[in-house]
Amino acid sequence: MSEPRGAVLTGEHFMNGDVAAAEGALAVGCTFFAGYPITPATEVAERMSERMPDVEGIFIQMEDEIASMGAILGASWAGRKSMTSTSGPGFSLMMENLGLGVMTETPCVLVNVQRGGPSTGLPTLVGQQDMMQARWGSHGDYEIIALCPNSPQECFDLTIDAFNLSETYRLPVLVMSDEVVGHMTEKVVIPPEDQIARIERRITDAAPADYLPYQPEENLVPLMVAAGQGYRIHVTGLTHDERGYPEVVAPVQQRMVPRLIEKIRKNAEQIIRYESDGIAEAEVVVVCYGITSRVAQLAVEMARQQGRRVGLLRLIVAWPFPERVIRELATRIKGFVVPEINLGQMVYEVERCAAGRARTIHVPHAGGAVHDPETILARIEEASS
Amino acid sequence: MNQKAATAAGAGAGGSDTAAPPAPDVREAHAHPKDRLLRSDRLPHIWCPTCGIGTCVSSFVEAIEESGIPEERFAVVSGIGCTGRVAGYVNLDSFHTTHGRAIPFATGLHLANPKLKVVVFSGDGDLVAIGGNHLIHAARRNIDITIICVNNFIYGMTGGQLAPTTPHGARTTTSPYGNSEYPFNVPHLVASCGATYVARWTALHVRRMKQAMVAALSHRGFSFIEVIAPCSTLYARKNRLGTGTDLMKFYHDNCEVRHGANTAEIDIGFQEKIVVGKFVDIEKPTFLDRMGANLAQRRGR
Numbered sequence: 001m002s003e004p005r006g007a008v009l010t011g012e013h014f015m016n017g018d019v020a021a022a023e024g025a026l027a028v029g030c031t032f033f034a035g036y037p038i039t040p041a042t043e044v045a046e047r048m049s050e051r052m053p054d055v056e057g058i059f060i061q062m063e064d065e066i067a068s069m070g071a072i073l074g075a076s077w078a079g080r081k082s083m084t085s086t087s088g089p090g091f092s093l094m095m096e097n098l099g100l101g102v103m104t105e106t107p108c109v110l111v112n113v114q115r116g117g118p119s120t121g122l123p124t125l126v127g128q129q130d131m132m133q134a135r136w137g138s139h140g141d142y143e144i145i146a147l148c149p150n151s152p153q154e155c156f157d158l159t160i161d162a163f164n165l166s167e168t169y170r171l172p173v174l175v176m177s178d179e180v181v182g183h184m185t186e187k188v189v190i191p192p193e194d195q196i197a198r199i200e201r202r203i204t205d206a207a208p209a210d211y212l213p214y215q216p217e218e219n220l221v222p223l224m225v226a227a228g229q230g231y232r233i234h235v236t237g238l239t240h241d242e243r244g245y246p247e248v249v250a251p252v253q254q255r256m257v258p259r260l261i262e263k264i265r266k267n268a269e270q271i272i273r274y275e276s277d278g279i280a281e282a283e284v285v286v287v288c289y290g291i292t293s294r295v296a297q298l299a300v301e302m303a304r305q306q307g308r309r310v311g312l313l314r315l316i317v318a319w320p321f322p323e324r325v326i327r328e329l330a331t332r333i334k335g336f337v338v339p340e341i342n343l344g345q346m347v348y349e350v351e352r353c354a355a356g357r358a359r360t361i362h363v364p365h366a367g368g369a370v371h372d373p374e375t376i377l378a379r380i381e382e383a384s385s
Numbered sequence: 386m387n388q389k390a391a392t393a394a395g396a397g398a399g400g401s402d403t404a405a406p407p408a409p410d411v412r413e414a415h416a417h418p419k420d421r422l423l424r425s426d427r428l429p430h431i432w433c434p435t436c437g438i439g440t441c442v443s444s445f446v447e448a449i450e451e452s453g454i455p456e457e458r459f460a461v462v463s464g465i466g467c468t469g470r471v472a473g474y475v476n477l478d479s480f481h482t483t484h485g486r487a488i489p490f491a492t493g494l495h496l497a498n499p500k501l502k503v504v505v506f507s508g509d510g511d512l513v514a515i516g517g518n519h520l521i522h523a524a525r526r527n528i529d530i531t532i533i534c535v536n537n538f539i540y541g542m543t544g545g546q547l548a549p550t551t552p553h554g555a556r557t558t559t560s561p562y563g564n565s566e567y568p569f570n571v572p573h574l575v576a577s578c579g580a581t582y583v584a585r586w587t588a589l590h591v592r593r594m595k596q597a598m599v600a601a602l603s604h605r606g607f608s609f610i611e612v613i614a615p616c617s618t619l620y621a622r623k624n625r626l627g628t629g630t631d632l633m634k635f636y637h638d639n640c641e642v643r644h645g646a647n648t649a650e651i652d653i654g655f656q657e658k659i660v661v662g663k664f665v666d667i668e669k670p671t672f673l674d675r676m677g678a679n680l681a682q683r684r685g686r
């Protein structure tokens with residue numbers, strides 16, 4: 001092992017999406033990783049195990065994904081930026097502690113490199129079948145933030161964004177990658193350290209006696225402290241008041257849970273990101289995300305060569321869902337085409353927002369491969385006819 | 386047993402995850418010298434009369450003082466259960482996590498800031514059933530944290546169901562004809578997985594328990610204390626053993642102090658002799674020690 005390399009490997013690299021996600025995390029200041037091996041996410045953990053010593057960080061391979069998720073929550077409360085990575089089966093195991101992270105407002109990042117399911121499914125092959133689990137997988141009401149990279153470069157960039165969002169809004173943020181993006185090797189440009197946007201945790205400067213750990217600021221997010229700073233905080237997954245004390249009664253629930261949801265909904269316009277191409281003059285818009293967006297782009301170009309007016313809307317942030325843009329498009333286009341490597345998930349959101357004002361045509365795929373562009377093209381033709 | 390029945394029996398907890406019956410404000414009348422270490426603004430607590438958990442908490446706060454470790458360095462982590470509520474009553478940085486997952490959370494806290502003194506305080510069901518996998522792996526890694534396991538032989542919080550520690554033959558709400566399973570011998574389990582400090586006491590042994598806690602807090606490595614404690618409302622009642630006080634009397638008459646006992650020989654049978662004492666106290670590099678050593682070696686330092 002040579003001398004420590006530092007957090008930011010500025011320069012041009014060829015790396016796969018998993019490695020790029022690990023590098024993004026390191027670049028934004030992640031110094032704690034706990035995980036459990038699973039294809040196709042293992043390379044994230046392997047990279048972290050190799051690189052953590054470079055940043056005086058901690059890598060630990062836990063006994064399972066439940067423990068991995070628990071450990072990153074603990075590490076976050078010790079003041080570190082922390083991350084885990086997994087795929088379908090492990091994602092299922094993480095759900096209960098993901099909910100604890102939401103309830104206790106614990107910043108951390110979870111990278112899910114999606115493979116085909118259900119169950120053990122297709123360990124080595126692609127799927128986009130955890131999108132609804134990302135939104136609803138843990139019990140109870142909550143909002144979540146989920147980002148969908150479509151290239152190794154975006155695995156790097158969006159993992160940085162995921163940390164920044166998790167620190168800003170104090171919740172676990174999901175990077176919903178997929179097997180193809182995770183395993184494809186492409187050029188990744190890592191900028192100089194001073195060009196990496198790093199949002200640090202907002203810590204209170206109140207004296208311990210004056211500090212209420214769950215009293216929100218104006219943006220509905222409370223200021224945080226870490227264990228060991230003398231604040232004697234109590235953090236619980238039970239419904240709690242502003243002191244953090246359990247108050248298992250309806251009025252506190254009715255104040256607390258809506259705030260957890262509102263802190264995302266009220267700030268949704270700041271969080272939502274998408275990329276659009278030609279939607280202003282389109283009569284059909286293809287809504288897509290992750291690896292499928294790259295195939296959809298081909299289909300859109302083929303349709304345009306046929307003289308059709310087709311736009312592309314790529315979700316970079318899948319959750320919260322960009323309701324406003326879909327609603328607005330629905331009033332003036334003929335239809336949406338939604339290809340995804342599942343048998344119907346994000347399409348329901350498009351359909352809900354279109355509310356019958358435009359047709360919504362799903363292009364399903366059961367998993368194991370990406371779509372043929374021709375399949376998507378056929379549905380574009382159908383939508384524009 | 387449902388919550389209503391537990392409450393009718395005068396139980397504070399036992400019967401639901403959240404039972405917290407109203408009770409008079411006794412704060413003024415019962416100011417206690419250890420109040421500083423307790424969240425007295427959260428009293429009254431949820432525990433039933435003659436429950437053993439409170440005794441363990443008293444010994445714990447005394448041990449904290451006696452250990453000389455600055456209070457700000459403590460972080461107490463609990464899972465879910467009657468014992469799991471301990472985190473909510475100690476006036477220290479405290480975390481009430483998910484059922485069975487206190488140890489992974491504590492592992493993250495400790496590794497991310499080794500200056501913290503991380504203590505897991507939880508029940509037998511939480512630590513040994515649903516959390517059993519985490520328990521054995523933390524012991525195996527010799528993670529430098531302290532575990533206090535209150536073993537009342539039952540699931541108190543949910544109303545008295547079978548635990549992996551319930552003695553053979555004992556009755557619970559899910560073993561109405563007597564327990565057919567073999568229980569875990571918990572000190573033996575953790576000792577064989579590599580725990581470097583292992584002791585067992587009962588809620589009767591307040592002074593020894595406190596001394597063991599002081600020793601465990603000062604120990605470098607994975608330290609584990611099992612405290613056998615009465616669940617008066619459920620375990621005692623289901624098995625017609627009287628009150629918590631009667632169980633304390635039973636401990637008095639049936640405990641044998643045997644330091645250094647072979648942990649393979651300290652199983653607990655139904656209303657049989659309980660061997661207590663310090664069984665393991667050894668030094669071994671911790672997870673972080675070994676990680677540091679591996680890195681130093683690879684870097685040629």
Ligand SMILES: Cc1ncc(C[n+]2csc(CCOP(=O)(O)OP(=O)(O)O)c2C)c(N)n1
Nearest residue numbers: 465466467468484508509510511540541542
């Ligand atoms: C995942 C999950 N399963 C089940 C429960 C319900 N539950 C709460 S506490 C508990 C058992 C607690 O027993 P123990 O750890 O022995 O604590 P005690 O109440 O006896 O102190 C159970 C099963 C839960 N909260 N979470």
Ligand code: SF4
Nearest residue numbers: 399433436467541616
């Ligand atoms: S452990 Fe038993 S006695 Fe103690 S609070 Fe729970 S139900 Fe009551």
Ligand SMILES: [Mg+2]
Nearest residue numbers: 508509537539
């Ligand atoms: Mg118990």
